[in-house]
Amino acid sequence: LLNEYINNYRFGFSEDLRKKVYDSGIENLYFSYAGEINSNKGFYYRIQGGSLLIEYDNIQNDANHVHTVVRDLSNDWAESILKNHYDTQH
Structure with missing residues (x-):
């Protein structure tokens, strides 16, 4: 299921996201479900x-x-321009 989501991104981004997820430990991922088992619900x-x-x-x-x-x-809101500025200019 995880790979279904990651593979929907363009190649460079998907590989970066996959590496980040696996580097932080796939065993640290949690799955939660709420609702009916019947897919009509x-x-x-x-x-x-x-x-x-x-x-x-x-x-x-x-x-x-x-x-x-x-x-x-x-990196919740895409690239952090302000953070990049502080990292490279200060």
């Missing part, structure tokens, strides 16, 4: 560990409206 799951957070939410419109997100919590 709404459900939610989350994969989290290290700096990775993946959420899948399918509870709206009789479980017919999916939201999913993949976040790198160490």
Whole structure:
């Protein structure tokens, strides 16, 4: 399941994310699930560990409206221009 998400990114980014996840320890990832086992009912799951957070939410419109997100919590809002400035200029 983890690789399904990571492989959806362009190659360079996906390999960087995969390395970060495995370097921080695949054994440190946790999976949680809420909802019915029957796929016709709404459900939610989350994969989290290290700096990775993946959420899948399918509870709206009789479980017919999916939201999913993949976040790198160490760089949550893309590149940190201010941090890069401080690191290189100060």
